Amino acid sequence: MxxxxxxxxxxxxxxxxxxxxxxxxxxxxxxxxxxxxxxxxxxxxxxxxxxxxxxxxxxxxxxxxxxxxxxxxxxxxxxxxxxxxxxxxxxxxxxxxxxxxxxxxxxxxxxxxxxxxxxxxxxxxxxxxxxxxxxxxxxxxxxxxxGSLGVPGFTAWVGIGVLGNPKPGSNVFISAAAGGVGIFAGQLAKLKGCRVIGSTGSDEKVKLLKEEFGYDDAFNYNKETDFDAALSKYFPNGIDIYFENVGGKMLEAVLNHVNKGARIPLCGMISQYNKIWTEREGVRNLLNMVGKEVRMEGFLVGSYLDRFGDFMKEMEGYIKEGKINSxxxxxxxxxxxxxxxxxxxxxxxxxxxxxxxxx
Amino acid sequence: MxxxxxxxxxxxxxxxxxxxxxxxxxxxxxxxxxxxxxxxxxxxxxxxxxxxxxxxxxxxxxxxxxxxxxxxxxxxxxxxxxxxxxxxxxxxxxxxxxxxxxxxxxxxxxxxxxxxxxxxxxxxxxxxxxxxxxxxxxxxxxxxxxGSLGVPGFTAWVGIGVLGNPKPGSNVFISAAAGGVGIFAGQLAKLKGCRVIGSTGSDEKVKLLKEEFGYDDAFNYNKETDFDAALSKYFPNGIDIYFENVGGKMLEAVLNHVNKGARIPLCGMISQYNKIWTEREGVRNLLNMVGKEVRMEGFLVGSYLDRFGDFMKEMEGYIKEGKINSxxxxxxxxxxxxxxxxxxxxxxxxxxxxxxxxx
Incomplete structure (x- = not known):
């Protein structure tokens, strides 16, 4: 050595x-x-x-x-x-x-x-x-x-707080919810008074989201054969904000459940990274974005560095008050x-x- | 009778x-x-x-x-x-x-x-x-x-003027460019100093766009076997605003040519209307929206009625000055x-x- x-x-x-x-x-x-x-x-x-x-x-x-x-x-x-x-x-x-x-x-x-x-x-x-x-x-x-004060926390804060425009009672869906960004996105949305549902890849993580990260509910996407049906069940009143981490079939299902004026901050699409683009899953129902006036917006935190100070102040406050788990x-x-x-x-x-x- | x-x-x-x-x-x-x-x-x-x-x-x-x-x-x-x-x-x-x-x-x-x-x-x-x-x-x-003062003109004005955020020199692409909305979208973008290219379905309409509606250039999508190659040719500096009227393969090709921070107002997707959604063409490269921080936004003019007066004033002015052809x-x-x-x-x-x- x-x-x-x-x-x-x-x-x-x-x-x-x-x-x-x-x-x-x-x-x-x-x-x-x-x-x-x-x-x-x-x-x-x-x-x-x-x-x-x-x-x-x-x-x-x-x-x-x-x-x-x-x-x-x-x-x-x-x-x-x-x-x-x-x-x-x-x-x-x-x-x-x-x-x-x-x-x-x-x-x-x-x-x-x-x-x-x-x-x-x-x-x-x-x-x-x-x-x-x-x-x-x-x-x-x-x-x-x-984590909470780094790129994942800042990414969650930009997606939820800046692009998501959360209101008390907004219906928020977060995919890859137990991932590095997802755990903070869900907690930030809860702190804004939203109803927050997450999707994740195991029953253990479903339990974690509900017990440690304050999600209102969560589901294991590996056990759902029909995402459309799952979203009907978890979002009887539709989706106002979808914090997008996975892409493909999940995004397509979400677009069948969006409310008028829904916001979809695009953080990443982890289900698609390991495929060349022509083999990625096509999203067939983008037309729904017209009638529902949906805004979908990709973002990189590097473009929001002027807000980093606001983020640090808010997030450090939450951490000191014990309101953010990592x-x-x-x-x-x-x-x-x-x-x-x-x-x-x-x-x-x-x-x-x-x-x-x-x- | x-x-x-x-x-x-x-x-x-x-x-x-x-x-x-x-x-x-x-x-x-x-x-x-x-x-x-x-x-x-x-x-x-x-x-x-x-x-x-x-x-x-x-x-x-x-x-x-x-x-x-x-x-x-x-x-x-x-x-x-x-x-x-x-x-x-x-x-x-x-x-x-x-x-x-x-x-x-x-x-x-x-x-x-x-x-x-x-x-x-x-x-x-x-x-x-x-x-x-x-x-x-x-x-x-x-x-x-x-037309110009009705739903098509107002739709073009909202898409280009409100959501598109055009600047002098912006590279603007308009699909269904010779359609009821497209002809006004292109003219409004030109009046803002943009470089405007349209796609349309016949050589006759290509000619019309260039000669009567002031498009910088236009192409017949029925003659292009490869939309990607066509966009490379017409947009050597990439696309800043895509006024979306058709959906499907054209949108997918556009997403391979978007510039950082591009705006895609979704007016409609005429290529998709006559198909049930599961048979529509999937868009496989939405991941590009993340890295390029693209904003795609569906809109209905009914949600912008508070701007109708601004629109009428601007458009009537253009009509009286002979700056808008119909x-x-x-x-x-x-x-x-x-x-x-x-x-x-x-x-x-x-x-x-x-x-x-x-x-």
Whole structure:
């Protein structure tokens, strides 16, 4: 494991060995495997002379695992969130780390930093411009910066609060409800006084949604042979907001149950990511959007950064009042990346998936 | 043809005979024919004693023929614009008529009235609350009240002006561009400084769009085997606004060419009306809406009536300045309804279809 550990005196750490994951070939369809994503060890100079000004060296502690990075591995830019990863370059994700060298006077060794462009690795040297310091006095658990206060929480807040326009009593449906974003979307809608129903992939998760995340009800889509019938049962008064995480047949069923003026914020379509687009499930009843005057809107949180302060204030308030529950599925060690990533596409996944790179 | 003619003295017209079209059976799919829609003659009392207070008797002059009424004939309410027509009751449309008897002091015999709930008939007795008088001094041709100043013009104005958010230089694509709504949508977008391309169903209409309606370019979709390739050619810089009139494969192709933040006002989906929904063409690439943050929004002009005054002011201004061209396909006589309605679904249709009930 090389010389990278936390033990030695600072002056010994001129070079660290860092394991990192890189994309060796694009994956047009299917769940990526070790055929496509590989682990390698690189040596990284972290002595103060080799680090450029306005850069810091970071030891990664936590890495977020998010579905959207699947779309950066297809090799073709068909309506993607972000550009494709380059072949043979390290995969990047949201991460939290500890500063081990600093060439920026705003950062000190030992600072905990939140890094939206972290490599999926053990160490990195980064421009400090992209980093935000975590405040140890705030009493926030570190994974929460990747969850309720991170991209998933912000995504849920934009979808529900900004695009969903929730009112007390609105009928809200959330798919992939027990996923990293879904658990926050449901809780935020409940805090606005909505009636919230979730769909998820196992009975265990149905129970969790109702008992831990305050959903009014939830159902296991694997047990429903007819989504239309399920939605008739759970939404006798129709759907006002559909927080869309899955796409395909579920979206089609929802469009048969929308109320006048319904809003459909499109967060993602996880059922469709692993298929090339011509083989994706077509939605045949978009015409319903005309008569019901439905608004469907794709969004990326990067376009709402001017609202990040509002979000942090509201969400930190909820967290301090104990009104937001979180759930993490923690994988240990950088070597668990492939397994943790594949777990997102399995219906057994519960909560926000993270890797604890180092305890 | 009974006693209904315009010739006799008023006191003779106690009863008129009126031919009217009614729905005899619902039409789940396909273009309606004489098996479904039939003509009959009814006798209507139009003497002053038989007309209720706040009602008027009207002789119809012009009737608008609009695609949306197809959706009122399917027999099932799947995301429809308006309720289904009742079987054996007269079909209704937008119409213009002349008051022949009035029991409302605001209306006088001879007034020309615009009637959003006109029967497809020769005569009717209507509550006057729904009627608007045409001002003969305004110098507006009567069919324009069904076209540029009627539902088609207002629909185009809401879709382009309110939902489309056009900017000078925006790349605008309009399908069914030579149809009743499309011709106005394109002209309004041009008046906002956009680059406007239309798709339509014949070479003759392509020529018309470019020569009479100011489109920058247009193509015949019947000659394009690959919509994707066509859009690559006509939109090298992508699409900012897609005014959607057809649905299905064209919408799917558009979603492969949308720019960041594109707007897709959904006016209608004429390619899909004559199919039951499970047989409609599925749109497989809605995932593109996420990465490109596309907003797709169905609309009915009835929800924008608070803007009707703004619309009238703007459109009348354009008409007086000679900046809006109109094109009508005029069918003669109430007996032409079935033929005129079928023409809407044929690719040879050009401009706004109307019936001149009486010269």
């Amino acid at each position: 090389g010389g990278g550990g936390g033990g030695g005196a600072k002056e010994e750490m001129a070079v660290v060995e860092s394991r990192e994951w890189y994309l060796s070939s694009y994956v047009p369809e299917g769940v990526p495997t070790s055929d496509h994503i590989k682990l390698r060890t690189v040596s990284l100079s972290v002595d103060v002379d080799s680090i450029p000004d306005q850069h810091v060296a970071i030891q990664l502690l936590w890495i977020s695992i998010d579905p959207y990075i699947r779309s950066r591995m297809t090799g073709h830019d068909d309506g993607l969130y972000f550009p494709q990863f380059n072949l043979n370059q390290v995969i990047t994700e949201f991460g939290i780390g500890r500063v081990i060298r600093s060439k920026d006077s705003n950062f000190t060794e030992g600072d905990i930093v939140i890094n939206p462009f972290s490599p999926v690795a053990e160490y990195c040297v980064m421009p400090s411009a992209f980093l935000r310091k975590a405040d140890p006095a705030a009493g926030i658990a570190l994974p929460d910066y990747l 759930k993490y599925k923690i994988y240990n060690g950088i070597e668990s990346f492939l397994e943790s990533f594949a777990s997102i596409f399995s219906s057994s996944n519960i909560g926000k998936v993270v890797i604890q790179v180092r305890p | 009974g006693g209904g003619g315009g010739g006799g003295a008023k006191e003779e017209m106690a009863v008129v005979e009126s031919r009217e079209w009614y729905l005899s059976s619902y039409v789940p799919e396909g273009v309606p024919t004489s098996d479904h829609i039939k003509l009959r003659t009814v006798s209507l009392s139009v003497d002053v004693d038989s007309i209720p207070d706040q009602h008027v008797a009207i002789q119809l002059l012009w009737i608008s023929i609009d695609p949306y009424i197809r959706s009122r004939m399917t027999g099932h309410d799947d995301g429809l614009y308006f309720p289904q027509f009742n079987l054996n009751q007269v079909i209704t449309e937008f119409g213009i008529g002349r008051v022949i008897r009035s029991k409302d002091s605001n209306f006088t015999e001879g007034d020309i009235v615009i009637n959003p709930f006109s029967p497809v008939a020769e005569y009717c007795v209507m509550p006057s609350a729904f009627l608007r008088k045409a001002d003969p001094a305004a110098g507006i041709a009567l069919p324009d009240y069904l 094109k009508y396909k005029i069918y003669n006589g109430i007996e032409s309804f079935l033929e005129s309605f079928a023409s809407i679904f044929s690719s040879s249709n050009i401009g706004k279809v109307v019936i001149q009930v009486r010269p």
